[in-house]
Amino acid sequence: MSLSFEKNKELRHFTTFGISTKSSLYIPFSSIEELSEIIQSNEYLTSKSMVLGGGSNVLFTKDFEGVVLHNQLKGISEVGRGDDYVLIEFGSGEVWHDSVLYAVENGYGGIENLSLIPGSVGAAPMQNIGAYGVELKDVFHSLNALEISTGEIKTFYNEECNFGYRESVFKRELKNQFIIVSVVLRLTTQNHNLNTSYGAINAKLLELGLEPSLSNISRAVIDIRRSKLPDPNDIGNSGSFFKNPVVEVKKFEELQGRFPEIPNYPAPSRKIKLAAGWLIEKAGWKGKRFEDYGVHNNQALVLVNYGNAKGAQVYSLSQDILEDVESKFGIILEREVNII
Ligand SMILES: Cc1cc2nc3c(=O)[nH]c(=O)nc-3n(C[C@H](O)[C@H](O)[C@H](O)COP(=O)(O)OP(=O)(O)OC[C@H]3O[C@@H](n4cnc5c(N)ncnc54)[C@H](O)[C@@H]3O)c2cc1C
Known part of the structure; x- marks a missing residue:
């Protein structure tokens, strides 16, 4: 098969920020064979490279001097089943929200709270996506990834991914070493553990007059998200730009002394999670x-x-916000979006 790399490819429509950027080379891939061939090609071996999924968690600050590999790996299949669960393997290029709808329609529980998160299945483990009280790690069984240096497919099970809050081994120790080709989720077929612990979900179900069920929770989450978050089709954005900071109790108490109304949530290791959005708003940046x-x-x-x-303007704004929040609250925010 001869590979066809496009030159000077405009990436604007491949990212939810909708910012004009070009990559010097671009190639989509829709099978593992194609991907294997790409990583052995001269173009790939002599350039910088990156994988792009749905482009909903990246900010290009300048043109990309290298190869963009655009993931189009599709396919959904059942790979295991037990008394009350099913293992479903999703091609990493499947659209995340379509995969949620597939699960809900088939009566498989576990990812209904993650409805409407943009992007591809393959990027979901990268930052252990989460919303409304559920994280990918709660349903994640394993993933298959192509090791770039050897061309071999390796399997990673849940414990090996070091999932944390918007974190995984693929964002840290193994950064740029693997291309995720499929993800296996363990979903419930009965005795669903419906999670309506986020008040907004219960309130929405009540407002719509709906009982908690897989499809009703999905519908409620979709409704809430549509009312709260800007749609990238209308205004370019990448969702939350910063992670919520997690601080020691001492730091929290100091801030609470100055701002009694500061929102706070318990975090692992007896730490406290603060709302980055609140800090940024309080610092006067909203709008x-x-x-x-x-x-x-x-x-x-x-x-x-x-x-x-x-992209450089958005990045520089994020830097100004970071510095301002640090000077006003003594907290260093961390970007959630991948800066390229
Ligand atoms: C409006 C909006 C709302 C959002 N809400 C949430 C939310 O509630 N919760 C949440 O967690 N996130 C949220 N996000 C962020 C985003 O949707 C997720 O991070 C999503 O998983 C990104 O998927 P993607 O395919 O678009 O990744 P991309 O932006 O294409 O890529 C992200 C990173 O992963 C790498 N990557 C992508 N695919 C692969 C692969 N197959 N193998 C190896 N590396 C890969 C890329 O190189 C890049 O570094 C939101 C974004 C938007 C725009």
Whole structure:
């Protein structure tokens, strides 16, 4: 098979930020054979490279001098079953939300709270996606990934992925070493553990007059998300730009002394999670607009592109916010979005 790399490819429509950027080489892949061939090609071996899924968690700050490999690996199949669960393998290029709908329609429980998160299945383990009281790690069984240096497919089970809050081994120790080709989820077929612990879900179910069920929770989450988060089709964005900081009790108490209303949530290891959006809003950034970029009007955690923003401008805004929050609260925020 001869590989066809496109040159100077415009990536604007491949990312939810919708920012114009070019990659010097671009190639989509839709099978593991194709991917194996790509990583052995001269173009790949002599350039920098990156995998792009749905482009909903990346910010290109400049043109990418290298190869962008665009994931189109599809396929959904059952690979195991027990008394009350099923193992489903999803191709990493499947759209995450379509996979959630597939699970809900088939009566498989576990990912209904993760409805409407943009992006591909393959990127979900990268940062252990989470929302409304559920994280990928709660249902994750294993994944298969192509090791770039050897061309071999390796399997990683849950414990080997070091999942944490928006973290995994693939974002840290194994960064850029593997391309995830499929993800296996363990989903319930009965005795579903419906999670409505987030007040907003219960309130929405009540408002809609619906009983908790897989499909009703999914519907409630979709409704809530549509009302709270800007749709990238209308305003370019990448969801939460920063992670919520986790601090020691001492630091929290000091802040609570100054700001009694500060939102706080228990975190593992007796630490406290704070809301990055609250800190950014309190620092006065919510709704600020500069030319075509800014901080969203209703969600201070979301940086936006109003049309023709440049990646470097959005990055520089994020740096200003970081420094301001540090000077006002003594907390160093961490970016959640992958800066390229
Ligand atoms: C409106 C909005 C709301 C969001 N809400 C949430 C939320 O509630 N919870 C949450 O956790 N996230 C949320 N996100 C962030 C985003 O949806 C997730 O991080 C998602 O998993 C990214 O998927 P993607 O395919 O778009 O990844 P991309 O942006 O394409 O890639 C992200 C990173 O993963 C790497 N990567 C992608 N695919 C692979 C692969 N197959 N193998 C190896 N590396 C790979 C890329 O190189 C890049 O570094 C939101 C984003 C938006 C725009």
